[in-house]
Amino acid sequence: MLFRSRDGAIALDLSTPIGQTIARTQVGPEGAWLTDNQGKIYRAATVETLTEQLFGWRVPLTSLPNWLQGRVSEPSATEGGRLRSGTDSGWQIRIDSWLDEGLVRAIELVWPAQGAIADRRIRLRLFVDAVS
Numbered sequence: 001m002l003f004r005s006r007d008g009a010i011a012l013d014l015s016t017p018i019g020q021t022i023a024r025t026q027v028g029p030e031g032a033w034l035t036d037n038q039g040k041i042y043r044a045a046t047v048e049t050l051t052e053q054l055f056g057w058r059v060p061l062t063s064l065p066n067w068l069q070g071r072v073s074e075p076s077a078t079e080g081g082r083l084r085s086g087t088d089s090g091w092q093i094r095i096d097s098w099l100d101e102g103l104v105r106a107i108e109l110v111w112p113a114q115g116a117i118a119d120r121r122i123r124l125r126l127f128v129d130a131v132s
Helices: 047-055 061-068
Strands: 004-007 009-015 021-028 031-036 041-044 073-081 081-088 091-098 104-113 121-128
Touching: 021 047, 021 061, 021 104, 031 047, 041 047, 047 061, 061 081, 061 104
Parallel strands: none
Antiparallel strands: 004 009, 009 021, 021 031, 031 041, 073 081, 081 091, 091 104, 104 121
């Protein structure tokens, strides 16, 4: 995963474990779009609407910059002054490790944070390799 956030715009490249880009998502004032590895483009007014249309569940990518800095709306546990877990935007967030730069190294996101909707539960694990 390659994540960039600048001046209110977000770009996220989703990759396989061996580094092949499978989709590129961009969010800005004009809306959100995702380009898959076949070149097909999907558009929506917001990234949450876009991910719901494509995956059947909302991914709050606009919250990701805060989560990668260890900030959530409802913290539930800290360790050594750093966030360990909490909830935000309906997601349960658990931080497994930190980079020396004060950014999250490994984070697990579970939706929904409580219970399961229609027997669906999503679990995402994100790993940050480097910060530039």
